[in-house]
Every structure is written in structure tokens, then in C-alpha cells.
Amino acid sequence: xxxxxxxxxxxxxxxxxxxxxxxxxxxxxxxxxxxxxxxxxxxxxxxxxxxxxxxxxxxxxxxxxxxxxxxxxxxxxxxxxxxxxxxxxxxxxxxxxxxxxxxxxxxxxxxxxxxxxxxxxxxxxxxxxxxxxxxxxxxxxxxxxxxxxxxxxxxxxxxxxxxxxxxxxxxxxxxxxxxxxxxxxxxxxxxxxxxxxxxxxxxxxxxxxxxxxxxxxxxxxxxxxxxxxxxxxxxxxxxxxxxxxxxxxxxxxxxxxxxxxxxxxxxxxxxxxxxxxxxxxxxxxxxxxxxxxxxxxxxxxxxxxxxxxxxxxxxxxxx
Numbered sequence: 001x002x003x004x005x006x007x008x009x010x011x012x013x014x015x016x017x018x019x020x021x022x023x024x025x026x027x028x029x030x031x032x033x034x035x036x037x038x039x040x041x042x043x044x045x046x047x048x049x050x051x052x053x054x055x056x057x058x059x060x061x062x063x064x065x066x067x068x069x070x071x072x073x074x075x076x077x078x079x080x081x082x083x084x085x086x087x088x089x090x091x092x093x094x095x096x097x098x099x100x101x102x103x104x105x106x107x108x109x110x111x112x113x114x115x116x117x118x119x120x121x122x123x124x125x126x127x128x129x130x131x132x133x134x135x136x137x138x139x140x141x142x143x144x145x146x147x148x149x150x151x152x153x154x155x156x157x158x159x160x161x162x163x164x165x166x167x168x169x170x171x172x173x174x175x176x177x178x179x180x181x182x183x184x185x186x187x188x189x190x191x192x193x194x195x196x197x198x199x200x201x202x203x204x205x206x207x208x209x210x211x212x213x214x215x216x217x218x219x220x221x222x223x224x225x226x227x228x229x230x231x232x233x234x235x236x237x238x239x240x241x242x243x244x245x246x247x248x249x250x251x252x253x254x255x256x257x258x259x260x261x262x263x264x265x266x267x268x269x270x271x272x273x274x275x276x277x278x279x280x281x282x283x284x285x286x287x288x289x290x291x292x293x294x295x296x297x298x299x300x301x302x303x304x305x306x307x308x309x310x311x312x313x314x315x316x317x318x319x
Contacts, residue, residue, distance in 0.1 A: 007031065007129075011070040013314035014059050014111075017118070017305025018042075018076045020092035023051065025058045026303075027066050028310035031129035033303055035062065048099050056108035071112045073313030074101060075121035075305050077148075082163045085115040091146075114313045118142075118305055120166060122298070123150025124157055125308030126261040128315075130299035135258040139251060140298075141168055143244075143266035147189040153255065157312075169193075173246045191243045192266065194219055201236050208232050223269040237272040244273075245280030252281065252289055263298030270297070 007030025017024040019042065026036035037058045045051035055074075063069050078090035085102020106113040116124075123132075123140025132138035136155050142148040147169030151158040159165050169189030170180055180187025190196055201217040210232065216225075226233035248260055267273065274295060282290040300307055 009318075010311075011314045011317055012066055012068050013310040013317075014062060014069055014072040015121075015306035015308065015310030015313070016055060016072065016074040017121075017309065018074060018090075018093075019118075019305075020077060020090075023055060024302075024306055025055065025062070026306040026310070027062050027069060028307055028314075030311070030314075031125070031300075031307055033306060034066065036306070037062065042093060047095050048101075048104075052101070052104050052108065056105060059109050059111070069111065071114070071313035071317045072105065072109060073114045073116065073121070073309030073311070073316075074105065075116050075118040075309040076101070077118045079164055080115050080117055082114070082116060082159055085113060087115065112313070112317060114309070114316055116309060116312055117148075117150070117163075117166075119148030120150035120157060120159065121308035121312060122148070122263060122300075122304040123152060123166070123261070123308070124312055125300050125304045126263070126298055127152040128311050129307065130304075131261045131296040132259050135294075137255065137257040137259075139166075139168075139248075139255065139257045139260045141260065141262045141264070143192065143262060143264035144194060146193050148264075151255070153257075168247060168251070171247050171250070173243055188243065188247045192240050194265065197222070197236070197240060197266065200239070201233070204232055204236055219266050219269060223272055226269075226272050234272070237269060238276045240266075241273055241276035241280050245277050245284070248277070248281045248295070249284035252285055252293060256289055258292070259294035259296055261296050261298050263301065263304060267297060 010030035012029050014027050022039035024039050027034050040054050045054050079088040087099040087101050090096035101115050102113045119142050126132045126140050127138045138152045140150040149166040149168030151166045171188050172186035173188050174186030177186030178190040197219050198217040201222050222233045278295045
């Protein structure tokens, strides 16, 4: 359970972290996670209606023990209309297209509801209470199955004209590279997603004629090998840093942020990723841009979605 001290003026709010495997729900005051419910297996509730009802039941249960809950924030892995609380489509959850999630969940709970992209929620958590706290311009990234991103600019969440800004995983790092989901060549997440890193590592070990290592090439396995002194594994992390750094340098030239805050499973490689990444990024920037630029590991891990969505919901009521 999160042990960060409570923000005494923050209202109690529920955060819902909607994932392709589980839906995680908890109640927060600021960054203090007071209670979490048992995760809801997403696949056990086929279709939006059943899953939204299960979420509403969990929220009702939380309100028995926390009667002062003021709002609910839901983060989803897909494209949403933040102003309307409308889900256009979820990437890895069948049947979730054109769903008025805010309207339905609010009617079932009797509470105000916000609906946000999951990477935006993670970024908000880190800017509001985590590694980016106190900074004005923060770019957040989640590195896992894909690459998600969010942007706080001039102290405000930036979502873009169609609420789709921050899709860093779809940025091109090679004009003639691997095709992304939308036909965008060289899409970053086609190089540094979990599966893509594993496949790249398999190729590298095969080239080194070390075929026995090919079976264990998940990012955590490559990190463990690198920490044990494996030169091939260390080179792989250097290549991942080069790919990611190319995208971050372009973002830095465009937006001149105070910090990049990076979370997700791939970021758990720690210094193996962050040290070459910082070198790569700063080698591609003017000192004016890079002088005070920070590249930081996220403070919140699995709790980031719950905390970020609860904070968004709570702040929307306090505004």
C-alpha cells in the first residue's frame, strides 16, 4: 500500500486503472492510496455493460467504508474524448467502441466521473505528486507492451484538438522503417515494445552464435543478463536507449520540457537504460535545451493509474 503522506485538502476520489488484463480500483486522498479492491479480470466480463456494472459495484463497496468519496476517475488504454467522457476505441479490449463511459458509470454510481487516456493519467500522477512534482513542463512515458505518453505543458495537461496528443509510441524514428499500426513508418513502439525488444535480442544472440540464450529474452531477462556482465545484453540496452533517445531529443527540440518521466516494465532496467539514454538525448541537443533537462524514473509503479485518475477526478471537483 502506498505510504506517501496525504494531501489534506484533496477530496477523496476513486481511481480506476482499466487494463487489457485487469481493472484495478482504489480510493485515494491525493497520492495516498487508502484502499484497493481485488482486481477485476477484464475477460471475465465480456462487453462494456457487464464490466461497467462490475466497476460500479466495486465503487459502491468502497463508499460503504469511505462515505466521503466525491468523484471517480477512469483511465483507459485507448482514444477518448476527455470533455465528454466518451471512449472511441480501446486498443486491446474487444467490443469497446463508441462507449459513453462517463454517462453510464455516473448514472450507476451517482458520482461525477472523468475518463482519461491511461498514459495521460500516469503523467498526471507523476506531475502532481511524483517525480515531476513542482515542474512546469513534464513529458511522461510508459514503456511496456507499447509506448504511451502524456504531456503537462505550462502546468496543464495537454490533450490536443481531438484529445489524442502525446502518442509518443507512434512517432517515427526512421522515415523508411517498420510500419506502425496506422501505416506510420518507423513507429517507436515497433522498436521498443516488450515483444520487439525480445525479438531484437534473439537476433543479437543468434548473430553472436549464442543460441541457448534465445529462449529468455524478455526485457527483465536481458536486464538480469546485463547486470551479470553479459556484453550482448548491455549492447541491446544501448540500442534501446538510442532508439528511445532519438524520439526524446526530437520532443525536447519541439517542446523544451523540464523533464521526461519514464515508467513501465521496460524502465525497470534502471541505469542500464537511463545512463545511455541521457547520454544519447543530450548528445543531440543544444546546451540551451539540455542544460537543465531531467530524465527521471517514475516514482509510482503499478499504483500510477489509480493515483493519477483519482487525482484528475478530485482536482476536477476542487477546481
